[in-house]
Amino acid sequence: MLDINKIKNDFPILKREIHGKPLVYLDNAATTLKPVSVVERIRQYYLMETSNIHRGVYYLSEQGTLAFEAVRKKIKDFIGAGDTSEIIFTKSATESINLVAHSFGRTYIKEGDEILITEMEHHSNIVPWQMLCQEIGCLIKVIPIDDEGSIRFDQYEEMLNPKVKLVSLLHVSNALGSINPVKKIIDSAHRLNIPVLIDGTQAVSNTHVNVRELDCDFYVFSGHKIFGPTGIGVLYGKASWLEAMPPFLGGGDMILSVTFEKTIYNHIPYKFEAGTPPIAEVIGLGSAIDYILSIGLPLITSHAEELALYGTQALQTVPGIRLIGTAANKRPIFSFVFEEIHPHDIGTLLDRQGIAVRTGHHCTQPVMHRYQVPATTRASFSIYNSKEDMDKLIQVLMSVKDRFK
Amino acid sequence: MNASERDELYQELILEHNKKPRNYRKIDNPSHAVEGYNPICGDHIYLYLKMDENKIIEDIAFEGSGCAISKSSASLLTMTLKGKTEQEARQLFAEFHDLLTGKMDLQKSGHHLGKLAVFSGIWQYPSRIKCASLAWHALESALKDGKKQVSTE
Ligand SMILES: Cc1ncc(COP(=O)(O)O)c(C=O)c1O
Numbered sequence: 001m002l003d004i005n006k007i008k009n010d011f012p013i014l015k016r017e018i019h020g021k022p023l024v025y026l027d028n029a030a031t032t033l034k035p036v037s038v039v040e041r042i043r044q045y046y047l048m049e050t051s052n053i054h055r056g057v058y059y060l061s062e063q064g065t066l067a068f069e070a071v072r073k074k075i076k077d078f079i080g081a082g083d084t085s086e087i088i089f090t091k092s093a094t095e096s097i098n099l100v101a102h103s104f105g106r107t108y109i110k111e112g113d114e115i116l117i118t119e120m121e122h123h124s125n126i127v128p129w130q131m132l133c134q135e136i137g138c139l140i141k142v143i144p145i146d147d148e149g150s151i152r153f154d155q156y157e158e159m160l161n162p163k164v165k166l167v168s169l170l171h172v173s174n175a176l177g178s179i180n181p182v183k184k185i186i187d188s189a190h191r192l193n194i195p196v197l198i199d200g201t202q203a204v205s206n207t208h209v210n211v212r213e214l215d216c217d218f219y220v221f222s223g224h225k226i227f228g229p230t231g232i233g234v235l236y237g238k239a240s241w242l243e244a245m246p247p248f249l250g251g252g253d254m255i256l257s258v259t260f261e262k263t264i265y266n267h268i269p270y271k272f273e274a275g276t277p278p279i280a281e282v283i284g285l286g287s288a289i290d291y292i293l294s295i296g297l298p299l300i301t302s303h304a305e306e307l308a309l310y311g312t313q314a315l316q317t318v319p320g321i322r323l324i325g326t327a328a329n330k331r332p333i334f335s336f337v338f339e340e341i342h343p344h345d346i347g348t349l350l351d352r353q354g355i356a357v358r359t360g361h362h363c364t365q366p367v368m369h370r371y372q373v374p375a376t377t378r379a380s381f382s383i384y385n386s387k388e389d390m391d392k393l394i395q396v397l398m399s400v401k402d403r404f405k
Numbered sequence: 406m407n408a409s410e411r412d413e414l415y416q417e418l419i420l421e422h423n424k425k426p427r428n429y430r431k432i433d434n435p436s437h438a439v440e441g442y443n444p445i446c447g448d449h450i451y452l453y454l455k456m457d458e459n460k461i462i463e464d465i466a467f468e469g470s471g472c473a474i475s476k477s478s479a480s481l482l483t484m485t486l487k488g489k490t491e492q493e494a495r496q497l498f499a500e501f502h503d504l505l506t507g508k509m510d511l512q513k514s515g516h517h518l519g520k521l522a523v524f525s526g527i528w529q530y531p532s533r534i535k536c537a538s539l540a541w542h543a544l545e546s547a548l549k550d551g552k553k554q555v556s557t558e
Contacts, residue, residue, distance in 0.1 A: 342472035344446050348414065348533060360446060374447030374470065403420065404473070 002303045007295065008384045010035040021354030024389050029174045029202060029333050029380035030358050031224045034288075038228060041287035045280050053279055054253060068279055071286035072269070078289050079200075079219060080210030081236050088235040088242070088269045089277050093201045094124040096220035096235035097168070099272065100197055101128035103245040104166070104218075111137035113165040118143040118151055118180070119370055120173045123363040125199050129168065143169070145370065149176035149325040156185065160192055167196045171203035175364040175378070176325030177308065177333035179207070186216050195241070201225055205382070206304040206331060208297055211236050223281060228288030232281035235272070242268040249274040300383055307332035307381045311390050318394055320401065324371050332381035335362070338397060341404050343377040346397070350377075353396045413526030414533070415473065422477035427484050428466040439550075441469075441543030443535055448475050452543040460491040472536050474527070479540035481521055491548060497521070498541055505534050 008014050011033045016023050025033060045067075051060035053068050072084045081087060090096045105128075109115065115129050119142050129140050141164075143156045151169075160167075167189045172179050186196045195217035200209055205226035211219050218241070223232035237245075247254055247265055251274035256264040265271045292300065308330050315323050320339040338346060347359035358378045361368045368374060379393055432438075432453035441450040448471035455464040465486050467479045486494050500516045503509040507528030509516065516522075524537050 342446070342448075344472040344533065344536065345415070345474070348530060368447070403415065404423075 002295065002299050002383060004384060004386050010037070010291075011384055012036065014384060018354045018356070019352050021352075024355045024385075024392055026379040026381060026385065026389065026393065027356050027358045028382035028385070029225070029362070029378065031230070032205065032227050032382055033384065034229070035227055035291050037291055038284050038287045042229060042280050042284040045283050052276055064279065067286075068277070068282055071282050071289075074286050074289050075234055078209075078293075079204065079236060080212050082212055083239060085268045086236055086239050086242065088237065088272045089282055090220075090233040090235050090272075091231060091278070092224075092233035093199060093220045093222040094233070096218075096233050097124055097197070097199065098128045099235055099248045100218055100220075100237070101132050103248050103272075104195075104241065105129075105132045106136065107245060109136065109138050109165045112163065113138045114141050114161070114163045115139070116141050116143055116156070116159055116164055116167045116169075118169045119145045120149065120151075120176055120178065120364065120367050121168075121170060122174055122199065122201070123365070125168055125170060126366070138165070142366075145176075145178075148327045149173065149178045150327045150329075151178075151180055151185075153181065153184065157188055160188060160194065162192060164189075164192070164194050167194055168199070169197075170199040170201070171209075172200075172207065172331050172333075173325065173364075173367075174202050174333065174380075175335055175362045175367045175376075176327065177330040177335075177380075178325060178327040179203075179329045179331060181329075182216070183214055186214055190215065202331065202333070205292065206297075206300050208301065217241055223285040223288065226285075226288055227291055228285040229281045231278050232285050234285075239268060242272070247271050247274070251275045253277070295383065303383060304331050304381070307385065307387065307390070310387050311379075311381070314390050314394060318397065321397075324367075324373065324376055332385075333378065334380070335376040335378045337373050337376055339401060339404065341400065343375045345404070346377045346400055349400045349403070350393070350396055355393060355396060357393075414530055416523050416526075418481075418520065418523045419473060419477040422480040423473035426467075426476055426480040428480065428487070429468060430466045431468055432464055432466050437547035439543045439547040441539045441546075443471075443475070443539055446472065446536070448472065448536065448539060450475065450479055450540050450543055452479070452540060452547060454544075454547055456491065462486050462489050462491070462494065467540060471539065474524075474533055474536035475539045478524065478537045481523070482540045482544065485519060485521060486544075493517075494544065494548065498545055501541055502538070504528075505537055 013033055051064045053065040072087045075087050076084045141159055144152045171182055182198055189196045197218040198216045200219050200221045204221045217238050219236040221234050224230040254266050254271050254274040256266050311332050311334050315321050322337050324335040343359035350357055360375050362378055432455055435453040436456045437454035439452050450467055450469035452467045457463050465483045500518055501521055511522055527537050
């Protein structure tokens, strides 16, 4: 069992009162809170270790480079990659997907080819492909989901055909909480030699991920959703793809030699890391992974499973609540509509009681269309959240209902 | 939630207009018709006006879906503006705008807001100001262009 009270102590923001009420933070799918250790590590870097990395011959730069590259190794181990050269630092999950769309997409996808995504994708895994389609004339095909919010695997298998050049889908849905059967999905695609990109943004903080066991071709996530800073994302790619793909951005660090006639690109991963990287953010992300490991991923996973089960049952017993996303296999992300009360009214009134939730379309407008709602209220839980937070949410929802009677 | 915990935004008047919006209907052959849209929350408001030759608002009504703030604001707008001139409507829009942005001192300024003053607390909720102004932006655009769609973004 997670020692939630102990964990809470690592997050000073949880001692804050909002509108005179203790903060209950239930917007973890948008961003997680940051533990002291992560912020202290970043502070330490800026105050005592600042230097630009790579190529510096002085002590601080050498040490900085070591610290930076140690995080690459840490991430490689964390997600089970084969080699550090397969870990590329980006600005965010969004940028990671855009990198693949630009570099892989323009090289390997041609007019008339198909890209499969699911009906539950975040806009960041829709729009880059649409931009590619506009440019080269390829097509997006959408794998449907069922009423519970699980992928229609039978339909997915029927959609696989030689024209499909990429399957790109999320591991855990930020709107529905559903966990996709990514291993099965990857295996089916690989039978036709189709590469697969997994958007693990909502998965890596609570789910064991091993990219070699999964055998995915690409895996992406953002630092700020796993207790790390904003401005840092990760792209894992199989070395064979990354070596074959052209660079994304050009500039310093991604080259071996430059003349006005010809530039020789650097090896991977540096080929994809133009310019000064977000050094402090990378170091902070390393500290966030240390934090996760210090608590223990298996414990975090069981906590998430327990909250998913408890929350689903609790919310479904509230009269007037329609829970959207009831897959058997899900994380504690609860989207719902309540009576006829608009989510923005719910969000404001919960906030007055110190409860932070997200309201709106959660960057998944197609999901809102699928369930024919303009918007939902979404409560998403993390390691510092307990069943009591769910009880409190429900209790305040009941009082909101009274006011709208 | 007891009375002392009541926040300033959801006043009884707002909740009441949300439940029973006034002039919630369509107008046949309107002189002006506009759709107001807030893509952030998916709120849609259709505003209809019938203005006579003397630029007096003979009839005004709305339809659509939205949160309690946008719906009650639209309802109060129609109640307030029926029978007013175009000039008076523009004046009220300016005053209401000042109210939403916290620039209006209700005690001091000689204003014409009447029941619209119920939104005086909203400047403390920056994310909700657009909800209260949606119908008003639709009105402004109707007066300018006659018939079209406006978006708060
Ligand atoms: C599933 C999923 N993918 C991608 C993203 C995009 O993450 P970022 O905005 O950090 O790039 C999010 C963020 O909400 C997400 O939930």
